Every structure is written in C-alpha cells, then in structure tokens.
Amino acid sequence: MARKIIIDTDPGKDDAAAILLALGAPEELEVLSLVAVAGNVPLARTEGNARRLLELAGRADIPVYPGCARPLVRSVITAEHVHGETGLVGLVLPEPRVPAQAAHGVDHLIGTLRAAAPGEITLCLLGPATNLAMALVKAPEIARGIAEVVWMAGARSEGGNVTPASEYNVHADPEAAAVLLESGLKLTLLPLDLTHQLRMTAPRLERLRRIDTAAARAVATLFSEPDGTPHHEREEEGAPLHDPCVIAFLLRPELFAGRFINVAVETASPLALGMTVADWFGVTGRPANATWLNAVVDQEGFFGLLLERLARLP
Numbered sequence: 001m002a003r004k005i006i007i008d009t010d011p012g013k014d015d016a017a018a019i020l021l022a023l024g025a026p027e028e029l030e031v032l033s034l035v036a037v038a039g040n041v042p043l044a045r046t047e048g049n050a051r052r053l054l055e056l057a058g059r060a061d062i063p064v065y066p067g068c069a070r071p072l073v074r075s076v077i078t079a080e081h082v083h084g085e086t087g088l089v090g091l092v093l094p095e096p097r098v099p100a101q102a103a104h105g106v107d108h109l110i111g112t113l114r115a116a117a118p119g120e121i122t123l124c125l126l127g128p129a130t131n132l133a134m135a136l137v138k139a140p141e142i143a144r145g146i147a148e149v150v151w152m153a154g155a156r157s158e159g160g161n162v163t164p165a166s167e168y169n170v171h172a173d174p175e176a177a178a179v180l181l182e183s184g185l186k187l188t189l190l191p192l193d194l195t196h197q198l199r200m201t202a203p204r205l206e207r208l209r210r211i212d213t214a215a216a217r218a219v220a221t222l223f224s225e226p227d228g229t230p231h232h233e234r235e236e237e238g239a240p241l242h243d244p245c246v247i248a249f250l251l252r253p254e255l256f257a258g259r260f261i262n263v264a265v266e267t268a269s270p271l272a273l274g275m276t277v278a279d280w281f282g283v284t285g286r287p288a289n290a291t292w293l294n295a296v297v298d299q300e301g302f303f304g305l306l307l308e309r310l311a312r313l314p
C-alpha cells in the first residue's frame with residue numbers, strides 16, 4: 001500500500017523537482033495534499049507554483065492549501081537570487097486553472113492529522129517549518145497521526161548557505177525549527193552536508209534533457225538557469241538537488257546514511273541565528289532527537305531514480 005504523505009513546500013526550483021519526483025511514484029507514495037509556505041518567494045507565488053506544478057503533471061486533483069505568509073516571529077526572508085522572481089526561474093507555466101483551497105494550510109494539517117489513524121501520515125518538509133510548528137502549537141494532539149517528519153534542513157560540517165552558520169530552511173524560521181526539534185516526533189533531517197553532494201552536473205543535465213516528458217523538460221529548464229547559490233567555487237558542478245533528497249529518502253532510504261543524534265537550533269545569537277547545533281559525537285549528553293543524514297551511499301542510484309520517475313509523468 002502506498003505511504004500517505006503531505007508535502008509542505010515553498011517552490012522553489014528544487015522543490016519543483018521534489019514534487020514531480022513524488023508524483024512519479026504513485027505506487028509508493030500517495031500525495032494527499034500540498035501545503036504552501038512563504039519561503040524562497042512570497043506565499044502567493046509558492047502556492048500558485050504548487051498548483052502550476054500539479055497541473056503540469058496532470059494531478060490537479062491534489063488540493064493545495066496556502067499556509068503561513070510569514071515565519072512565526074520574524075519577517076520573511078526570500079531567495080529570489082537562487083529561484084528567480086517567480087520562484088520557478090526560467091520556467092514559464094500557464095496560470096493554474098484549479099483554485100487554491102479556501103482552508104488555511106495549518107488548519108488543513110490539524111484537521112487531517114486529527115482524523116488520521118495513529119502514525120498514518122508522513123510529512124515531507126521542503127521549506128521553513130512554519131506551518132507544522134504552528135499546527136503543533138495549536139493542536140499538540142496531532143502528533144499522534146504523524147508517522148514521521150522528513151525535512152530538508154540544517155548544516156553542520158558544510159557550513160551555511162545563508163550565513164556562514166545557517167542553512168536557509170532553518171534560518172528563515174528558526175523558532176519553527178525549535179518547535180519541531182523539541183516535538184518528540186520521529187524526525188529525519190537532510191542537511192547541506194548531504195545535499196551539496198548531489199548536484200545537477202552538466203552530464204546529468206544532458207541525460208535529463210533526453211527524457212521526453214513535460215516534467216523532465218520542466219526540471220531541465222529550471223536547472224539550466226545560472227544558479228545563485230553562494231558556492232561559487234563549485235558552480236561548475238551544478239546546482240544542489242536539495243529537496244528531491246527528501247522524496248528519494250522515502251523511496252529508497254538505503255541511498256543515504258547518517259546517525260541518530262541530538263540537534264538543537266540557535267535562536268538568539270545574531271551571528272549564528274538558525275545554526276543547527278548537531279551533536280555528532282554525543283558530547284552534550286542531550287538525548288538524540290533526529291536522524292542526521294550526511295552521506296550519499298549511491299550517487300547514481302539517486303539520480304537514476306529521479307530520471308526514471310520523471311520519465312513516468314506526462
């Protein structure tokens with residue numbers, strides 16, 4: 001039976017690749033809904049992009065719920081320099097035909113998780129954790145319906161991509177990250193330490209371009225644009241495939257390896273705001289709360305999976 005997932009997302013070019021990868025795996029994953037969050041671009045764009053991507057993949061039946069328009073405490077920090085003004089840099093998609101749901105994304109999470117059987121639903125987080133944190137604060141009992149949370153977030157050995165200390169999804173809403181890390185939920189984190197190892201290299205882009213589906217063409221277009229990720233020494237290696245790692249982990253967890261450790265987040269220091277303090281060596285004595293994936297076991301397995309599933313879509 002397919003695993004039931006909700007994808008919380010801020011599309012976002014790598015979010016787009018992740019959503020399409022999930023839609024290309026209907027035997028394994030039943031995508032119940034997409035919840036949009038303000039992140040890479042403002043909420044109006046992220047929720048519209050979520051609908052555009054579903055329609056591109058012929059899945060307008062999946063509802064999109066607009067969630068929080070700003071982080072819990074702070075102002076929105078966007079990333080147009082990486083994802084373009086629209087969030088889907090270089091890719092022009094028609095206005096979506098199906099409207100967004102009227103219900104708020106946080107209320108959708110609460111309603112769906114309350115009604116779920118124990119451990120029925122897996123949450124895939126591809127952006128700041130604002131919506132889930134808000135839902136957990138409002139209705140802590142929803143934890144019962146959650147199987148696990150898999151989140152592209154954090155950085156340890158790799159350093160940050162927004163500041164030297166912090167990765168975007170955590171930096172953008174560090175208080176939400178703190179709620180999640182302290183929630184007691186089963187949590188897997190896919191940090192920059194991992195995602196910077198998986199890049200859209202020129203040969204990979206060539207392979208992607210040979211796949212004749214709208215979904216593959218869309219991802220190829222998004223990753224053909226110059227990447228504004230602040231890692232100039234590696235620009236020739238191509239843009240990192242951050243968010244698709246979350247879906248790939250659900251489909252083939254053996255592609256990755258890591259360790260169950262304590263992870264805390266810095267929410268006070270201006271210098272290190274959003275830093276994930278990952279206790280890799282267990283020096284703090286604090287109890288483990290997250291599986292931190294830092295190693296790619298099979299590069300080709302990951303990329304082959306992405307290509308194979310994009311080839312299955314329209």
Ligand code: BDR
Nearest residue numbers: 012015079126168169242
């Ligand atoms: C994360 O930040 C966003 O810009 C990407 O979509 C990804 O989720 C990487 O730090």
Ligand code: CA
Nearest residue numbers: 012015126127
């Ligand atoms: Ca994202």
